[in-house]
């Protein structure tokens with residue numbers, strides 16, 4: 261205890277002056293970090309368990325000064341960070357936050373509100389409505405699409421499929437015992453994201469309830485095969501209930517033919533969910549509106565501003581044409597959460613499994629306002645240009661082969677020297693190339709496997725700070741490193 265009887269400083273909530281001092285220091289650090297993120301190895305170079313070994317086994321008995329905590333953040337935590345902020349992060353779907361998004365997160369953290377009910381923070385509910393309304397209009401989606409923000413597209417598809425099941429005849433979830441459940445079938449292409457499978461498993465539909473529809477030469481769902489599968493399942497006593505189409509598949513960014521799929525859904529009365537988590541954002545460009553063609557007929561659609569709209573993770577927008585069905589699937593109000601607000605007030609807890617809701621709309625609203633429609637379009641166009649240019653370089657190089665169309669800003673390709681025809685050897689060479697590039701710390705790429713079995717490399721451009729020079733260097737590295745790979749079947753991956 262101090263002289264005046266209060267607990268020592270470190271045991272109390274931070275006073276405003278101390279908060280201000282450390283806050284300024286951290287903001288300074290963040291500004292420098294963002295400006296120079298490429299100084300760090302993009303892929304973390306630590307080995308498993310490094311942090312467990314470095315940190316004490318127990319929480320400190322006495323509070324510690326923030327200077328020491330911040331120093332440890334820099335010395336111990338930072339080496340274990342893979343820098344998604346780096347302009348040479350080209351793996352998976354490259355993403356960025358942005359200054360306005362980070363500041364939005366900061367304010368949301370300071371307010372620390374839980375937007376579960378309208379009354380627990382009216383602005384959380386109403387700003388979500390406004391920001392998602394703006395985004396809906398930017399994407400060209402119809403006004404009846406009602407949006408809610410979830411953490412991820414994985415959660416959004418889980419909620420969408422729960423609504424789809426709710427909408428199916430005789431299938432109100434809360435009235436079903438597991439034993440009474442019919443044999444439900446869900447359709448998706450063989451290239452759909454694994455989050456759809458996880459959602460089906462979580463909902464008790466199981467993997468046996470999923471039918472994966474074959475794709476065409478450009479990795480798009482075949483609507484004729486979809487119709488045939490539904491007919492076959494109906495004849496065998498299954499109950500088809502939903503189709504998931506993808507706009508921008510994870511592996512090759514292919515775009516399923518949504519208009520034709522919507523026709524099939526209309527014919528059989530099935531819920532159509534569109535996973536536009538990555539690719540949907542491109543529709544803010546008038547010249548790419550076509551990517552969401554037919555999506556106005558979807559029952560639900562997900563697009564992730566945290567993927568390609570400069571909003572810090574996490575922020576996934578789920579649009580639903582029949583929000584009352586989503587609400588019916590999830591609304592369950594215990595006494596302590598009953599309120600006297602008039603009908604028509606939206607309580608976010610009614611639109612998903614989570615009761616608590618972060619104030620995610622704040623960062624999205626700040627991003628939309630800071631960049632403006634023009635600014636966002638300019639950034640996306642630059643990413644598309646850089647990806648297109650890489651695709652052209654690959655097409656023009658005899659030792660490289662592009663393996664998929666490039667409708668967005670992701671290029672799928674492989675190193676393919678003229679004298680190597682064996683698929684296993686090509687895989688070994690490309691895996692070795694990937695390993696060398698990634699361990700260099702200069703760039704970070706990822707890989708995929710195509711339906712035909714080919715191992716492919718992926719470069720995704722999505723960072724607000726990625727410039728021409730970064731793509732030039734990547735292309736140089738790809739060519740130089742490929743030339744030095746040991747050839748022959750005894751070459752070890754990474755050797």
Ligand SMILES: Cc1ncc(COP(=O)(O)O)c(C=O)c1O
Nearest residue numbers: 412413414453455508509510537
């Ligand atoms: C097409 C697609 N859908 C869904 C997801 C899942 O995204 P999230 O991490 O938001 O759950 C991904 C992830 O990359 C994706 O590529």
